[in-house]
Amino acid sequence: MEQVVYRIRRFDGEKEFWQEYSFAHEPNKTVLWGLLKIKETADPSLAFVAACRSAVCGACAVRVNGEAVLACETPLDALLGRFGATLVLEPLGNFPVIRDLVVDWEPKAVRLAEAKPWLMPRDEFSAEAGCRQTQAEFKKINAQTNCILCGSCASECNKLSTGDDDFYEPFVYTKAGKFVADSRDGAAAEHLRPVLARGLWKCVHCQECVTKCPKRVAPAEDIAALRRESIRQGLTDNPGARHALAFAGDITNSGRLNETTMAVKTDGLLKSATRLPFALRLLRRGKLNPFHFPAPVEGIDGVRAIVKAAKEAKE
Amino acid sequence: MRYAFFPGCVLDGAAAEAREATVRVARALDIELVELPGWTCCGASHAQDVDELAAVAVNARNLALAEKLGLPLLTACSTCTLMLRKAKAALDGGLKDKVNGLLASAGMAYAGTSDVTHLLWALVRDYGLERLKAKVTRPLTGLKVAGYYGCHLLRPPQVMDFEDHARPRSLAALIAALGAEPVEMASARKCCGFHAVFPAERDVFKMTGTINADAVAAGADCIVTPCPLCQMQLDMRQPEGREAIGTAGDMPILHLAQLVGLALGMTGSEMGLGRHVTAAFHVAAKAGGR
Ligand code: SF4
Ligand code: SF4
Ligand code: FES
Numbered sequence: 001m002e003q004v005v006y007r008i009r010r011f012d013g014e015k016e017f018w019q020e021y022s023f024a025h026e027p028n029k030t031v032l033w034g035l036l037k038i039k040e041t042a043d044p045s046l047a048f049v050a051a052c053r054s055a056v057c058g059a060c061a062v063r064v065n066g067e068a069v070l071a072c073e074t075p076l077d078a079l080l081g082r083f084g085a086t087l088v089l090e091p092l093g094n095f096p097v098i099r100d101l102v103v104d105w106e107p108k109a110v111r112l113a114e115a116k117p118w119l120m121p122r123d124e125f126s127a128e129a130g131c132r133q134t135q136a137e138f139k140k141i142n143a144q145t146n147c148i149l150c151g152s153c154a155s156e157c158n159k160l161s162t163g164d165d166d167f168y169e170p171f172v173y174t175k176a177g178k179f180v181a182d183s184r185d186g187a188a189a190e191h192l193r194p195v196l197a198r199g200l201w202k203c204v205h206c207q208e209c210v211t212k213c214p215k216r217v218a219p220a221e222d223i224a225a226l227r228r229e230s231i232r233q234g235l236t237d238n239p240g241a242r243h244a245l246a247f248a249g250d251i252t253n254s255g256r257l258n259e260t261t262m263a264v265k266t267d268g269l270l271k272s273a274t275r276l277p278f279a280l281r282l283l284r285r286g287k288l289n290p291f292h293f294p295a296p297v298e299g300i301d302g303v304r305a306i307v308k309a310a311k312e313a314k315e
Numbered sequence: 316m317r318y319a320f321f322p323g324c325v326l327d328g329a330a331a332e333a334r335e336a337t338v339r340v341a342r343a344l345d346i347e348l349v350e351l352p353g354w355t356c357c358g359a360s361h362a363q364d365v366d367e368l369a370a371v372a373v374n375a376r377n378l379a380l381a382e383k384l385g386l387p388l389l390t391a392c393s394t395c396t397l398m399l400r401k402a403k404a405a406l407d408g409g410l411k412d413k414v415n416g417l418l419a420s421a422g423m424a425y426a427g428t429s430d431v432t433h434l435l436w437a438l439v440r441d442y443g444l445e446r447l448k449a450k451v452t453r454p455l456t457g458l459k460v461a462g463y464y465g466c467h468l469l470r471p472p473q474v475m476d477f478e479d480h481a482r483p484r485s486l487a488a489l490i491a492a493l494g495a496e497p498v499e500m501a502s503a504r505k506c507c508g509f510h511a512v513f514p515a516e517r518d519v520f521k522m523t524g525t526i527n528a529d530a531v532a533a534g535a536d537c538i539v540t541p542c543p544l545c546q547m548q549l550d551m552r553q554p555e556g557r558e559a560i561g562t563a564g565d566m567p568i569l570h571l572a573q574l575v576g577l578a579l580g581m582t583g584s585e586m587g588l589g590r591h592v593t594a595a596f597h598v599a600a601k602a603g604g605r
Binding site: 065082163204206211224231240250256259278281285286302303305306308310314 | 363522590
């Protein structure tokens with residue numbers, strides 16, 4: 001391959017247009033190297049952001065062929081091998097665009113602040129005694145500490161793409177989860193309440209955030225941890241929590257999912273009744289058997305013993 | 316080839332036709348499926364929201380059952396595959412001793428000797444597409460099939476490391492091996508929304524509608540998916556999906572095994588196409604296998 005082509009989605013503040021730039025291939029370079037080359041040799045008007053060039057500041061995240069990456073750490077050759085000589089570059093998805101590849105973090109910062117991503121120290125800490133934690137306690141929040149707020153996890157989040165009025169960017173759940181789990185923080189509810197009110201149970205489990213994060217943070221796992229904490233605190237009056245509890249309950253009851261009772265357990269009788277046309281649709285095709293109650297699996301006593309032992313191991 | 320077969324709750328219930336098709340196809344290909352005795356629900360990507368350790372331990376038990384048979388574990392569901400592989404990764408990554416302490420209460424132990432695979436991977440990698448091609452008795456000539464991967468068979472790649480998650484090719488290769496024409500749809504790797512249908516109905520119906528509309532726009536005769544949950548969502552919720560995004564156009568959604576079965580000469584009835592909400596028999600008719 002002699003030439004590389006960047007096909008870039010541009011925006012001048014008013015209109016959007018596509019522009020192609022071609023430059024000579026050099027081995028062992030990064031996506032950012034290509035952008036800088038264009039800016040320095042072909043088009044100084046091309047706007048993008050990069051600061052540290054060391055995968056630390058999070059500023060350079062862009063979308064290449066539909067996938068968010070950190071431009072400064074992503075090997076160009078790997079992408080060329082995957083997609084061929086032409087790469088399509090766009091600004092991060094699910095962000096407002098300011099210009100070309102530059103996105104607006106301001107509204108995201110406002111949303112992030114709602115989860116109060118700062119330490120609210122426990123009462124026993126003081127200026128003299130400090131705010132210490134053990135290594136084991138730090139280990140619990142180590143992964144989340146690595147978040148550099150690059151926004152990659154939000155770019156292809158399937159839930160966020162269908163509506164952000166009732167859902168946060170994945171990193172917001174990660175930040176909230178970090179402080180809920182932080183042994184030094186004394187106000188778990190302050191972090192938990194806003195995320196529970198806005199979308200904690202609406203994540204669709206698509207795993208895009210886990211896949212995209214360049215720092216191996218796993219927002220979907222943090223969402224699961226926040227859900228566990230909300231259940232632990234008895235905040236179960238919502239369809240998401242009831243659904244999860246129904247699954248866990250079915251596993252200990254019979255080992256298998258009970259499709260017949262799942263809707264009622266999740267939605268309650270009234271809401272389930274509104275789903276009657278859907279249920280009839282399934283009945284007509286023989287997909288729903290209201291009389292099917294799975295018999296306990298062979299070895300169910302063992303399953304119950306394992307679940308009980310797991311519960312006790314944490315107490 | 317022998318596998319410990321993990322049907323999962325969905326093949327046991329609402330998607331019974333997928334189980335029937337999988338079993339028939341395996342038999343026709345001389346693949347022996349030994350149903351895992353005493354298998355339990357994989358947790359369906361929900362159990363960890365209640366108790367993470369219990370979710371891993373219950374799947375460690377499933378894995379230990381496969382080890383007892385001395386066989387790799389095979390599922391026909393993307394979510395089951397992800398849950399089992401995730402548990403395996405956690406166990407092999409350091410949780411093994413702790414979880415074996417829990418399994419001991421049921422007189423069991425996890426060693427880490429059985430792999431977890433999916434029907435699609437087994438056909439492409441273990442069986443081989445050339446060998447499969449040789450078994451095709453009724454090539455699906457002229458049938459345009461959009462391969463829809465969905466989420467859990469691709470992501471996260473650290474756990475699901477079969478192929479490039481950003482550019483998977485296995486479905487297109489399989490469709491071509493069956494004599495059909497693979498067509499690309501824009502949302503092949505997007506989420507169908509199945510797992511959040513209760514708490515996020517509005518969003519989920521939009522996702523479902525968009526995926527089906529993308530396949531219509533691509534000129535596909537049908538979608539084929541390796542995941543029975545995606546199949547159910549795209550098929551059973553198709554009317555709500557259409558309504559959510561204001562589109563028209565039926566799109567039959569086939570389980571992976573059903574498409575293979577048709578190419579192996581089985582009929583639409585044998586493959587359980589009558590159990591689909593969106594009529595799929597014309598797919599069989601087009602393939603000459605009414
Ligand atoms: S798993 Fe949830 S939070 Fe993560 S990208 Fe998907 S919908 Fe968004
Ligand atoms: S969680 Fe990962 S992808 Fe998301 S903002 Fe933080 S570092 Fe970036
Ligand atoms: S420039 Fe700082 S992360 Fe890429």
